[in-house]
Structure formats: C-alpha cells, structure tokens
Amino acid sequence: MSAFFGKRKTKGEKTVALVDIESGSVASALVRLSEHEAPKLFAEIRISIPLFSTRNSDQLAHLITQATEQALEHTSSVASRMRNHGALGSQGEVDRVAIFFSAPWASLHLEGGTADFIKPVEAAAYQTAGSVFGDIPTTFHPLGTAALHGAMILLPSNTPSLLLIVGGEVSELLVRTDRELLGRATIPAGQRTLLRTLISHGGVSPAEAESFLELATREKHPLYEPMRAAEDHLTSLVTEATKDLQGQNELSGIMVVAQEPFSEIVAKALSRREDLAESFLEGGTVRSMKTPHITPYIAAHAHKPDLSLLLEALFIDRKFAPR
Secondary structure (H helix, E strand, O other): OEOOOOOOOOOOEEEEEEEEEOOOEEEEEEEEEEOOOOOEEEEEEEEEOOOOOOOOHHHHHHHHHHHHHHHHHHHHHHHHHHHOOHHHHHHHOEEEEEEEEOOOOEEEOOOOOOEEEOHHHHHHHHHHHHHHHEOOOEEEEEHHHHHHHHHHHHOOOOOOEEEEEEOOOOEEEEEEOOOOEEEEEEEOOOHHHHHHHHHHHHOOOHHHHHHHHOOOOOOOOOOHHHHHHHHHHHHHHHHHHHHHHHOOOOEEEEEEEOOOOHHHHHHHHHHOOHHHHOOEEEEEEEEEEOHHHHHHHOEEOOOOOOHHHHHHHHHHHHHHOOO
C-alpha cells in the first residue's frame, strides 16, 4: 500500500520522484506532470561523495547507496511538508519513482532504450525508494536515454553525431541519430578527474578548485597549466574512443552533456584537438548542452537547475504524463 494512500488526487496531474545516480554523486527531486502544462521540477538536491574517498568500485557503490538515502530523505521531507499545506497538498503525493543510472551503473543497449544495471546498486536503490515512499511503481532507466531524448529535441539530426555525457568518474560516449543508437563506449575519466588534478598538482582545496573553474578567464591563473594537462588527458581518451566507435560513420558534431561549467570547459578543450576533427564532416561543431537550453521546456524552481534532473524530467514527462 502506498505511504500516501487515501489522499485525494488532482485529476490530470501526478507527482514523480526522480533519483539520479551517477558515478560521483546522487540527486533527487520531485517533478509534477500535467496533462496541459510543462512539467514542474522542485525539491532538488544533489549529494556528492567525498572527492578522494575512493575509486574502488565496491566502496564507491557503498557510498553511492548512502548518498541515495540522504537525497531521498530530503525529497521525502519536502513532499511531507507539501502534503500538510492545503494549497500544495496534492503535489506532495508521490505517485511513482523513476530511478536513473549513469555509467558505470548502467550499460545502455543499442536497441530498445533498455540497459543492464549493476545489480547491487539497482537493488539498494529500489530498497531505499521503497522504504521512503512505500509500495508505489518504481522504474529504472539509463541516464543515456534521457540525454538522447534531450539531444533529439535540441539538435535533431539524421546524420550520426556524438553525445558525450561527462560524469563524475566515468564518461559515456553515444553515437546517435534521431532514429537509432549506433554505438556506445565509456572512458574512466570525468569531472572529478579534472578536480583531482587541480587539487593534487595545484596544491589547492576542493573549494578553491571549483571556484577556479567558475572563472571567466583562467589563462594567467597558477592553476591554468594543471588544468590544461587534465583537459588534454580527458580529451585524448574521448578522441581515442570516438575513433574506435565511429566505424564508417563521419560524425556531424559533438554535444557535451555535463553540469556547468564542465560542459563548456570540455567542449572548448575538444574543439582544440586537431586529431579529433578528422572524425567529423567538414563544418562539424562541438557544442555544450546547458541548462538554459532545457528550461524552456521545464518549469524549474532552483536557482541553478541540475542538468541531469532537467533531462530526466523531460523524458519522464513524455513517458508518464497524464494524457
């Protein structure tokens, strides 16, 4: 029985709890789906695991499970407060849970939009969601499907292009058209790779490293050289994986999916690589997907909305919104 059994529902609307499980953090939020309005995203939170805690997969999975519990406690608390608020009561009644996994927890299939999930992480997430929200429908999705759906809306293309999802510890490369997924690969580097390099080689704290990334101009900063080295390492892995993936396909461009400022940083670093340009059609471009590209389709309440949650809300709206 649902934990919210007996509450009156608002016709033509439903609330879905989103859970975004990535390789260095976990986010959750509530999304209100409506038959006639754009989805509304609220109660966002992202819990990051400590930067230098571990890169061991078993220990990382344990920390991710702990972060999932923390994130869902926050989301559940917001939902509870809303149910006790007359005007917002129905929005706090959670109808279902949608859990998204990025690489390495999900391996997207080339057909069907399905994936294989790492069973212990999947089971722990399901158990946590059930303990928080009760016996309500719970579905599992690869983050890649939401990113592909967003790319199809923002950059429709009948020619193959590369979608690069830059995660915390692992990044995912998808060769796609609007009709099909042609190839997939992962590389063992991501946003946290850049941060660790700045901290270890620049002698700064995690907070100082993150502040440096927010600077509009970095060239004269002492951290510029270690940053370029980290960018070169990441983009060399992307270049190698792209050449292996593309087969006979010349690509029309790259779209980088990552929370800002990483999306723009990685996109600029990729655009400097002449060896990567060989994989693309003449006039091919490198673009970064940013939150302002998605917010016209989503009513987001956060000051800086989370890109992954925005993409997932957009995907869930297509899949589960009342019709």
